[in-house]
Structures are given as C-alpha cells and as structure tokens.
Amino acid sequence: MKLTDALLGEHGVLYALFEHVSHVVATSNEIGEVRSAVSVLEKLLLSHARLEEDLLFPNLEPRLGPMGPLAVMRAEHREIDQFFETAKQSEDIGSLKKVVGDLLDVAHDHFQKEEMALFAMARQVLDEATLSRLGDEWAASRKVKVDSQGCMGAA
C-alpha cells in the first residue's frame, strides 16, 4: 500500500472524529466533557502529524525543497499544536468552545490542502516503489498487517 493511501485513510477516520468533537462542542456545556473529547483528538491528530513529518515530509524535501508547501504544512502543524495548548489554558466553557471551533476549522482546511496539493505532489515526485516502501514503514509503525499472503499461508 502507498503511504499516501494510508494517510488518506487516517484523514477519513479523523474527519469522523472532527464531527464528533464538533457535536460535543455544539451540545455540551460540561467543560470536562469537551476537554476529554479534545484530549482524544489531540492524541490522534498529533500522532498523524508525526507520521507525516517522519515519513512523508523528509522524502519530499529533496524534491520540493524546505520552503513552499512543506513549510506551510509544518507551520500549520505547529499552529494546531498551539491551539491545543490554548485549549488547555482555557478556563471557561465559552472560550474553550471558541478555541476548539477554530482548531477544527484550521485542521479541516489543513487536511484539504494535503489531499488536494501535497499528496498529489507526492504521487508525482515519488515513484511507486518509494511510496510502497514508505507505506510498509507506516504499517509497521501503526502495527497494521498488510501482507495477506503472510496471513493466509500457502494452503
């Protein structure tokens, strides 16, 4: 499996989580409930961004250079980190909801840019073998088995 397909699959799950957090923000006035939804989002989003920064960005950098889209994507990852820090410091439900709403907007836009620009560039500048090797590294890191032959044996 190509790394870009794996990352797209993660986006699919994270979009579902964005909807869940958005629903909690819209319907709950319990600060603890909002905080716990945000805490799950933080763990999963940061883990996703770390895989992009460890596996995808360094392999694109020799082709795209450190500036341009990679600089924008890295800056947006830092911006999202900052939203989580601000959310942790928000003491009242109103300001917490505002920060989380802004965070969801930025994260959603960031995903759209990756899907429409960065992942498309990755498929253009990295060959099939490289994308598959990186997909294997993604699977090892996520503990996902992708080799069905190894699973089914030779029967």
Ligand SMILES: [Fe+2]
């Ligand atoms: Fe990202």
Ligand SMILES: [Fe+2]
């Ligand atoms: Fe992403």
